Amino acid sequence: MKKLLTALKRCVVLGAAALAIVSLQPVSAAQAAERVVGGTRAAQGEFPFMVRLSMGCGGALYTQQIVLTAAHCVGSTGPNTGITATAGVVDLQNSSGRVQVRSTYVYRAPGYNGTGKDWALIKLAQPINLPTLKIATTTQYNSGTFTVAGWGANREGGAQQRYLLKANVPFVSDAQCRSYSGYSGLVANEEICAGLPSGGVDTCQGDSGGPMFRRDASNAWIQVGIVSWGIGCARPNAPGVYTEVSTFASAIASAASSL
Numbered sequence: 001m002k003k004l005l006t007a008l009k010r011c012v013v014l015g016a017a018a019l020a021i022v023s024l025q026p027v028s029a030a031q032a033a034e035r036v037v038g039g040t041r042a043a044q045g046e047f048p049f050m051v052r053l054s055m056g057c058g059g060a061l062y063t064q065q066i067v068l069t070a071a072h073c074v075g076s077t078g079p080n081t082g083i084t085a086t087a088g089v090v091d092l093q094n095s096s097g098r099v100q101v102r103s104t105y106v107y108r109a110p111g112y113n114g115t116g117k118d119w120a121l122i123k124l125a126q127p128i129n130l131p132t133l134k135i136a137t138t139t140q141y142n143s144g145t146f147t148v149a150g151w152g153a154n155r156e157g158g159a160q161q162r163y164l165l166k167a168n169v170p171f172v173s174d175a176q177c178r179s180y181s182g183y184s185g186l187v188a189n190e191e192i193c194a195g196l197p198s199g200g201v202d203t204c205q206g207d208s209g210g211p212m213f214r215r216d217a218s219n220a221w222i223q224v225g226i227v228s229w230g231i232g233c234a235r236p237n238a239p240g241v242y243t244e245v246s247t248f249a250s251a252i253a254s255a256a257s258s259l
C-alpha cells in the first residue's frame with residue numbers, strides 16, 4: 001500500500017488514480033475559489049523559459065534545445081519523437097504566438113526508481129529562440145522564497161489550465177518536511193520542500209517537471225527545484241516536494257553535453 005500511495009502521489013496524468021486519492025479529502029470552499037493553486041496569472045514573457053510538455057507536464061529551457069523536466073514525466077532513456085514542447089506563450093491556445101517543437105531524445109536520470117532522482121532532459125528537434133533558465137550548482141539558494149509556475153490544476157482534482165499561473169512558496173527544511181504525515185520517505189539530499197504550514201499555495205497535478213526558481217545574487221532567475229510530488233495539493237502541513245537541482249547540477253550538465 002505504501003508503494004501504491006507513493007506511485008499515486010507521484011502521478012502525472014493518472015487521472016482516475018489521482019482522483020481516487022484526491023477524493024479522500026474534499027477541497028475546501030476557500031481552496032476552490034483560489035487559483036498552480038493559490039496563484040495568479042503570469043504576464044506574457046515574464047517566465048520565457050517555461051515549457052508545456054504534451055504528456056501533461058511542465059519543464060524549463062536548460063539550453064535552447066534541451067528541456068529540464070521530471071523523470072516521472074518521461075519514459076526510459078533513448079530516442080523519442082513522441083513529445084511536443086510548447087513555449088513562448090502564457091496562453092497555450094495562442095497558436096500564432098506559440099512555438100512548438102518535437103522531441104528527439106529523452107534522457108532520464110540514471111537510477112531513477114520512483115524515489116528521488118526525479119529529473120530528466122528532453123532534446124528538441126530544433127532550438128527555441130528564447131531565454132534559458134540557469135540551474136543552481138551549489139546549495140546557496142536552497143532557502144528563502146521561491147517562485148513556481150505551471151499550467152497544472154489550480155486546485156486539487158481540478159482541470160489543467162489554459163493560462164500559465166505563478167505563485168510564491170517559502171522554503172521548508174528537510175526536518176520540518178519529514179515530520180509531516182506522508183513525508184517520512186523524503187530523500188533529504190535529493191529533494192527540497194516548499195509551502196506554507198497553512199497550505200493554500202502549491203503546485204499541483206500537471207505542474208510536474210516545471211521549475212521552482214528564485215533570484216540569485218545578480219538578480220537573475222535561478223532554478224533550485226523541479227516539481228515532483230506532494231500529498232494532495234495545497235493542503236495544510238503538506239508541502240510541495242521538488243527535486244533538489246543543486247545536487248544533480250553536474251550530472252545534468254554532463255548529460256546535456258552528451259545529447
Ligand code: ARG
Nearest residue numbers: 010011012205206208230240
Ligand atoms: N506529481 C504531480 C504531477 O505529475 C505534481 C504534484 C505536485 N504536488 C504538490 N502538492 N506540490 O504533476
